[in-house]
Amino acid sequence: MDDVFSSFDLVLRAFWLTLQLLVLSGVASLLLGTLLAALRVGPVKVLNRLGTLYVSVVRNTPLLVMFIFVFIASPTLDLFVGTPFLVKGVIALTIYTSAFVCEAVRSGINSVSLGQAEAARAIGLTFGGTMREVILPQAFRATVPPLASVLIALAKNTSVAAAFGLMEATARMRFFTNNNANDRVLIFLTFAIGYIIIVEVMSAGAYSFERRWRVAR
Amino acid sequence: MTSLLFDVPGPRTRARHRIYSVAAWLLVAAIVAAAVWRMQTEGQLDYDKWEPLLTPEYIRVILVDGLLNTLRMAALAVLFALAFGIVFGIGKLSDHRWVRIPCWLVVEFFRAVPLLLLIIFIFYRFGIGDGIGAYWSVVIGLTLYNGSVLAEIFRAGVLAVPKGQSEAAYAIGMRKTQVMATVLLPQAVKIMIPAIISQCVVALKDTSLGYYIGAPGLTAIGKPIYVEFKNQVQMAIAIAALYIVANLVLSYLANLAQRRFVGERRKPLDVSMAGRTDRDTGIFKGGS
Numbered sequence: 299m300d301d302v303f304s305s306f307d308l309v310l311r312a313f314w315l316t317l318q319l320l321v322l323s324g325v326a327s328l329l330l331g332t333l334l335a336a337l338r339v340g341p342v343k344v345l346n347r348l349g350t351l352y353v354s355v356v357r358n359t360p361l362l363v364m365f366i367f368v369f370i371a372s373p374t375l376d377l378f379v380g381t382p383f384l385v386k387g388v389i390a391l392t393i394y395t396s397a398f399v400c401e402a403v404r405s406g407i408n409s410v411s412l413g414q415a416e417a418a419r420a421i422g423l424t425f426g427g428t429m430r431e432v433i434l435p436q437a438f439r440a441t442v443p444p445l446a447s448v449l450i451a452l453a454k455n456t457s458v459a460a461a462f463g464l465m466e467a468t469a470r471m472r473f474f475t476n477n478n479a480n481d482r483v484l485i486f487l488t489f490a491i492g493y494i495i496i497v498e499v500m501s502a503g504a505y506s507f508e509r510r511w512r513v514a515r
Numbered sequence: 516m517t518s519l520l521f522d523v524p525g526p527r528t529r530a531r532h533r534i535y536s537v538a539a540w541l542l543v544a545a546i547v548a549a550a551v552w553r554m555q556t557e558g559q560l561d562y563d564k565w566e567p568l569l570t571p572e573y574i575r576v577i578l579v580d581g582l583l584n585t586l587r588m589a590a591l592a593v594l595f596a597l598a599f600g601i602v603f604g605i606g607k608l609s610d611h612r613w614v615r616i617p618c619w620l621v622v623e624f625f626r627a628v629p630l631l632l633l634i635i636f637i638f639y640r641f642g643i644g645d646g647i648g649a650y651w652s653v654v655i656g657l658t659l660y661n662g663s664v665l666a667e668i669f670r671a672g673v674l675a676v677p678k679g680q681s682e683a684a685y686a687i688g689m690r691k692t693q694v695m696a697t698v699l700l701p702q703a704v705k706i707m708i709p710a711i712i713s714q715c716v717v718a719l720k721d722t723s724l725g726y727y728i729g730a731p732g733l734t735a736i737g738k739p740i741y742v743e744f745k746n747q748v749q750m751a752i753a754i755a756a757l758y759i760v761a762n763l764v765l766s767y768l769a770n771l772a773q774r775r776f777v778g779e780r781r782k783p784l785d786v787s788m789a790g791r792t793d794r795d796t797g798i799f800k801g802g803s
Contacts, residue, residue, distance in 0.1 A: 360722075366737075371750075455629070471635065475639045493627060
């Protein structure tokens with residue numbers, strides 16, 4: 299255990315990498331996921347189906363297999379050869395998480411009742427007005443809780459990168475347990491607490507956003 | 516078709532949508548063509564790269580040592596997790612604080628910790644040498660994680676039974692245990708079945724994490740084959756396809772169960788996210 303505390307900067311650096319993975323792939327999958335959701339709710343049939351196909355393929359593939367595609371299979375196709383590991387990790391996490399973001403956003407949009415849109419059109423709002431004033435504000439609020447759980451799942455999923463050579467928190471724990479066989483429980487708890495802090499902060503943040511934006515239905 | 520986002524399209528809009536459709540089809544065709552071309556130029560379409568996937572012995576290894584082990588691990592883990600979930604889910608509903616708080620702590624802890632971290636810890640603490648081995652390390656890790664999620668599902672399921680049911684049961688003089696066992700649980704199970712089956716999908720996907728500690732299963736069986744044949748792309752596609760098929764079968768069962776037991780209109784069960792405790796929110800269960 300002394301080993302862990304004397305080199306605590308290694309622990310912090312590992313969690314810093316975890317946070318980098320989380321933030322970068324979080325932002326990227328929010329963008330990609332929203333785009334996919336737009337395809338799925340849009341009027342063009344082909345794009346609907348493409349979005350659906352993407353979501354059902356990606357959601358049913360384990361994240362680890364996604365990492366195998368990016369880290370092990372892609373180089374044989376001469377893809378991502380010189381790419382830094384962090385970027386490759388972000389790519390794998392983004393492909394995976396964007397499918398869940400898409401579902402969260404879509405469920406948010408679908409939760410607005412049709413009558414709202416019809417009423418907005420009936421009082422003569424334009425398309426832009428309907429979206430801006432009526433539908434998107436409600437859809438956005440309904441999207442916050444599911445998006446928060448998707449992002450919390452992402453925070454935990456960054457640990458899979460440990461299996462592919464990224465020295466983030468989980469890989470660092472493995473490193474410490476190797477050298478300190480007697481303190482494995484304490485080392486595990488140290489790293490577990492790190493993750494719990496990340497999860498709790500995200501959850502508390504989501505909850506306060508949700509409370510601020512909650513509307514009576 | 517009127518939808519939330521747009522009115523019934525007129526002739527000009529329909530014409531524009533046709534143009535979008537054609538453009539989308541062309542884009543898809545271009546992507547597929549580029550992928551095939553890339554595989555062709557890198558020699559990935561050669562027969563010897565696909566050969567292991569067409570040879571009966573390898574197919575047997577992939578299906579029996581790979582898929583069967585994966586399914587067995589997932590099934591065992593789900594069974595144990597159900598037991599764990601019932602105990603801790605009901606524990607969280609207990610009237611006694613000394614039962615409720617420990618149960619709450621255990622469930623919150625295992626839900627907030629990444630499963631891979633848990634599996635690695637179990638393996639290097641208990642699994643190596645004369646220990647329980649990689650297989651059981653994965654099963655136990657999956658049990659603790661999915662059990663905690665199921666505990667939350669059980670709790671939400673019991674709470675979703677209309678209040679009048681338990682009030683009526685108490686009114687006719689039943690005891691707490693009787694109310695739970697004969698009135699609340701049977702009704703709660705019906706509500707929970709779809710959520711439980713979607714958790715099975717999560718458990719099945721998470722068996723792939725055994726790769727890190729060398730547990731048997733699809734991802735582990737793939738490695739020696741692609742090391743030998745240098746057919747990483749093909750093996751990855753095969754593994755992904757097997758997982759997808761297995762999960763789609765499960766999801767199909769979930770839909771069936773949803774229709775059979777819950778009815779189509781009812782919303783899926785609310786289960787709060789990890790780190791969220793007793794504040795019930797959310798209409799959607801997030802990712803794994």
